[in-house]
Amino acid sequence: MNYKYKDWLMQIAFTFGAILFAMFIGSLVIMFIGKNPITVYQSMLQFTFGRSDSIGAILFKSTPLIFAGLAVALSFRVGLFNIGAEGQYFIGALAASIVGFSLQGLPWFIHLPLVILAGMAGGMLWALIPALLKVKRGAHEVITTIMMNYIAYSVVHYFVADLFLDKAQNLPKGYGSPMVRMPKILESARMPTMHDFVGIFGVEMPRYIYLNWFFVIGILLAIAVYILIWKTPFGMEIRAVGQNPHASETVGIQSKKVYLKTFLISGAIAGLIGLSDLLGYIGYMDTDFPRGYGFTGIAVALLANNNALGVVLAALLFGFLRRGAEGLQAIEQIPMDVVVILEGVIILSIVVASQLMRRYFKTQEKKREKESQKTSASDGDKEGLENVE
Amino acid sequence: MLALVLVLSLTLLAGCGSKDDAKQDAPAPAPTGEEPLKIGLVFDVGGRGDLSFNDMAYAGLERAKLEYGDKIEIEYLEPAGSGDNREELMRLLAQQGYDLIFGVGFMFTEHIDKLSKEFPDVKFGLIDGYIPDLTADSNVVSLLFTEHEGSFLVGAAAALKSENNSIGFIGGMQIPLIQKFEAGYMAGAYYVNPDIKIQSDYIGTTGDAFRDPVKGRELALSQYQRGADIIYHAAGASGTGLFEAAVQTGNLAIGVDADQSLTVSEAQRSHVLTSMMKRVDVAVYNTIVDLVEGNFEGGYHMFGLAEEGVGYAVNDFNREMMADIVDELEVIKGKIIDGEIVVPVDMEDLAEFKASLGN
Numbered sequence: 001m002n003y004k005y006k007d008w009l010m011q012i013a014f015t016f017g018a019i020l021f022a023m024f025i026g027s028l029v030i031m032f033i034g035k036n037p038i039t040v041y042q043s044m045l046q047f048t049f050g051r052s053d054s055i056g057a058i059l060f061k062s063t064p065l066i067f068a069g070l071a072v073a074l075s076f077r078v079g080l081f082n083i084g085a086e087g088q089y090f091i092g093a094l095a096a097s098i099v100g101f102s103l104q105g106l107p108w109f110i111h112l113p114l115v116i117l118a119g120m121a122g123g124m125l126w127a128l129i130p131a132l133l134k135v136k137r138g139a140h141e142v143i144t145t146i147m148m149n150y151i152a153y154s155v156v157h158y159f160v161a162d163l164f165l166d167k168a169q170n171l172p173k174g175y176g177s178p179m180v181r182m183p184k185i186l187e188s189a190r191m192p193t194m195h196d197f198v199g200i201f202g203v204e205m206p207r208y209i210y211l212n213w214f215f216v217i218g219i220l221l222a223i224a225v226y227i228l229i230w231k232t233p234f235g236m237e238i239r240a241v242g243q244n245p246h247a248s249e250t251v252g253i254q255s256k257k258v259y260l261k262t263f264l265i266s267g268a269i270a271g272l273i274g275l276s277d278l279l280g281y282i283g284y285m286d287t288d289f290p291r292g293y294g295f296t297g298i299a300v301a302l303l304a305n306n307n308a309l310g311v312v313l314a315a316l317l318f319g320f321l322r323r324g325a326e327g328l329q330a331i332e333q334i335p336m337d338v339v340v341i342l343e344g345v346i347i348l349s350i351v352v353a354s355q356l357m358r359r360y361f362k363t364q365e366k367k368r369e370k371e372s373q374k375t376s377a378s379d380g381d382k383e384g385l386e387n388v389e
Numbered sequence: 390m391l392a393l394v395l396v397l398s399l400t401l402l403a404g405c406g407s408k409d410d411a412k413q414d415a416p417a418p419a420p421t422g423e424e425p426l427k428i429g430l431v432f433d434v435g436g437r438g439d440l441s442f443n444d445m446a447y448a449g450l451e452r453a454k455l456e457y458g459d460k461i462e463i464e465y466l467e468p469a470g471s472g473d474n475r476e477e478l479m480r481l482l483a484q485q486g487y488d489l490i491f492g493v494g495f496m497f498t499e500h501i502d503k504l505s506k507e508f509p510d511v512k513f514g515l516i517d518g519y520i521p522d523l524t525a526d527s528n529v530v531s532l533l534f535t536e537h538e539g540s541f542l543v544g545a546a547a548a549l550k551s552e553n554n555s556i557g558f559i560g561g562m563q564i565p566l567i568q569k570f571e572a573g574y575m576a577g578a579y580y581v582n583p584d585i586k587i588q589s590d591y592i593g594t595t596g597d598a599f600r601d602p603v604k605g606r607e608l609a610l611s612q613y614q615r616g617a618d619i620i621y622h623a624a625g626a627s628g629t630g631l632f633e634a635a636v637q638t639g640n641l642a643i644g645v646d647a648d649q650s651l652t653v654s655e656a657q658r659s660h661v662l663t664s665m666m667k668r669v670d671v672a673v674y675n676t677i678v679d680l681v682e683g684n685f686e687g688g689y690h691m692f693g694l695a696e697e698g699v700g701y702a703v704n705d706f707n708r709e710m711m712a713d714i715v716d717e718l719e720v721i722k723g724k725i726i727d728g729e730i731v732v733p734v735d736m737e738d739l740a741e742f743k744a745s746l747g748n
Contacts, residue, residue: 057477157594161564169519174734175691176519176533177495177566208480208507277473287564288496290473291595326474329466330481336436336467 007364011357018353022346029341033334040332047327054323056198056209062312062319063211063276064089064290066218068297069304069311070225071123071270076306077229078262079242084130084145085270086294087152088123092271093278094156095122097285098164100185100278111188116275123271124264126152131263135256141263149294160287181286191279212280214272219312221269226308238262270294299347303354321346425462426489428453428677429482431475433494434596436467439626440653441646442599442669446493446516448647449673457681476500483508489680491516491673495566505529512685514676516669517566519689527687532672534692536566537573538725539665539699540621541732543643544577545721546663546701547619548585549714550641555586557617559608559631561598561624563591565735570623570645570665572739573732580721580730583746588612592627605630613638619662621645629653635660648702662710664702668692695726 027037048054068085075082082088096119103111130144164182171178191212195205205211229235237258240248245255273293278285300318304310321343328334328342430450432443447465454463464482468475475497482490483504491514492501498518505513505520505528513529523529547556558574560567571589578585590608592598605627609620613634620635621643622628628645632653635642644650644664653661672692679685692698701718703711724730733739 154594157562161562165565170521171519172533172689174535174537174569174732175689176531177517177564177569178519179495179498180564180566208503282499286496287562288473288596322469322474325469326477326481330478331485333464336469340469 007361010360014353014357014360015350018350019346021353022349025345025349026342029338029345030334033338035332035334040328040334043332044324044327047331048320048324052204053206053209054327056205056211058316058319058323059215060209060211060276060281060319061322062315063215063218064273064293065296065300065315065318066215066222066312067269067273067276068293069300069315070218070222070308071266071273072294072297073301073304073306073308073311074225074229074238074269075263075266076301077242078238078259079245080134080259080263080266081142082127082145082263082266082270083142083298084127084148084294085266085273085297086292087145087149088126088267088270089273089294090149090152090156090289090291091126092119092121092123093274093285093289094159095119095125095271096275096278097182097185098159100189101183101284103189104186106188108188111186112191112279115185115189115279116272119275120268120271123273124268127263127267127270131260131267134263135260156285156289157287160285166284179286180288181284184284185279189279190283191275193280210281212276214276214280217272218276218315221272222308222312225269229308234258234261270297273297299351303347303351305354305358317350425460426681427462427464427485427487428489428491428680429479429487430463430465430491430493430673431478431482431497432465432467433496433599434468435599435625437465439600440649441625441628441644442667443493443625444652445647445667445669446491446673449670449677450491452670452674453677453681457677460681461677476504479504480507483511488512489514489677489685491676492518493669494518501529512680512687514673516672523688525686525688530676530685530687531689532669532676532692533689534667534669534672534698535694535732536623536665536667536699537569537576537732537734538694539667539701540570540573540623541577541580541725541730542694542701542718542722543621543663543665544574544579545581546577546711546714546718547574547621547643548578548581549717550662550710551582551585551617551619553616553618554582554584555588555616555618557588557609557612557620558590559605559612559620559622559624559628560589560591561627562593562596567591567623568736569734570621572735574621576733576739576742577721579743579746583743586616588615588617592624599625599627601627602630602633606634609634609642610638613640619643621665623665632657632660644702648704650702650704650706658706661707663707666700666702668698668700671698693726694722 030037030040071085072082096115099118100115126148130141130148133139133144134141160182161180166181166183169178191214193210193212198205229238237253240253241255241258248255277290300311300314303314325339328339329336430446435443437443437447450463466478468478479490479500489512493516495518497515498520501513501515502520509528514532515529516532519531520529523531556578558571560571575587578587592601592604605624609631612620619641620631622631623645631642636657641660641662643662646667648666649664650658650661725732733742
């Protein structure tokens, strides 16, 4: 118990070190553009935590990243690099959107679940192709999923700007431009926001914060993924194949089957990434649909060390950074490019610090194992096992 | 584990943050007569430095600042890479008590529609986007252009100047707005020479298509190789690749939105035949002037050929090149303004237009 306390302190020290380091590098960048770093940081914190709307905005912004992180982390667990969450969520959102505007007259409790299922099916479909290529032909999933991303962008464009272009926008002929979007999703398929719910606790969230129930679904899903990986036989197979597919074969695990199944589940989760924006905020699919969540999801998963619960926290960190970035832009007048640099520096230093930390704990672990072997039969430390992986 | 610590540290940081000062989310006080008017602008994808659409909007903002100095305060923002925080950025400006906020591009349509209701005291300028049922009392002015008419003229110019009877078009994304440029350009070329060969390519299927000079260059090279000797682009910052290709192959290019002869490098200048001017700068500037003078009106402002809102550029660098065709272009321009020529706005109209030329 004693060393656990020490570990905990070390973790805090490392993380703070990382944040301080990031702030230091960030200060140089901020000074370079002629601003005072202290006032900039101050206003960023004030903006993100001193305003009633920012907390809701952070949670809303982290919602898609929870799904993205989970999708990527799950595939990482089985040793596959799903770079294709990006394309999978685009296709998922496309499928959800089509079901969302085309099925009329359904009550919400049928329509909404159908739309969510369509999203998952879309993501799964887009994961199926690379998964089959992987297990049948041995094609490397990084290459195939990246290519599938490009195809997904183009497929969505074809549907949005051509096949299903919403023509019901009565523009005067020749003047201006219509929105390039599909028809609006029906009310019965929209995800309700959490205003009423937080209202019960006396919290009044501004109307323009689109925090919706996908945030809660995301957290529940994180718990489910955690249980899947650590508490089920299939999860054991995932971990075994992820660590050594050949060794797993010798103990009777069919690694190809495990690959296929895990990749499909990862794709289905990825299909949910875009739905918080689609069903909770925007309400239609357009050429401007938010991009990049799939890629950010990789960073989220790495930061969380592929731990499902860690994904939630890492996603919140990203949500915080993004909200802070908006404040820096709009209030401190920091250009977008500098904001992007700052975000990059912060993420990089935290990743480096966490790697250093992991090494430190690994060596500590080994020391302890040796000691415990000397003293007596050790009691298995499950937490330790998690850290080693 | 690590992440748990992260959150702990974040909450700690939060503690520091809230200690700092009093809250600042109180709405800014309404501007009094003496205070400068605050004017904000949020760019479309491509952002500042595209030497085209966004930079034109900025030019209008800058000109107003030069002219009105202390009377106005300006601020411009660029949305994050994927553009998904447009609405949030605009809202933050509105919350800070900005008086007039521009959204550069039709992608702002829905956001400005929402925000204008949320902030009835803030004025909004929407470029290229159409919100139905605006009136003079609305707090939104929709600034609309007839890009197809301007494109018709540069299409005619290209056809008149082409030696191979072969020209090209490069668009950013295949969307109705850019197809307007394409249809107008092709119609203008066919009007002059019904047998002309026109190649057309689009750069991409996401907003990135408007900031991909490498792809712009590749497409241009390939069109030049297949015989085109003049290429017109409507691809924002990707268009810089076209000018490079024009120099490399010794052909001509036509710029868009801004008078691009003025912004390209010296070596490229002699390769820019003309530019299709879309006077976003005038639209922005006029709207600011209206606000400062107290004449702001909501509704729709149309910028067509007659209003000089669109047109072709003649400057010190291309005057010689254009000298032999300007007269003819002016005649065509007159016909469009008089309604004698109805310029097609999309591919369907173009087919009809082309058929009507046969007779």
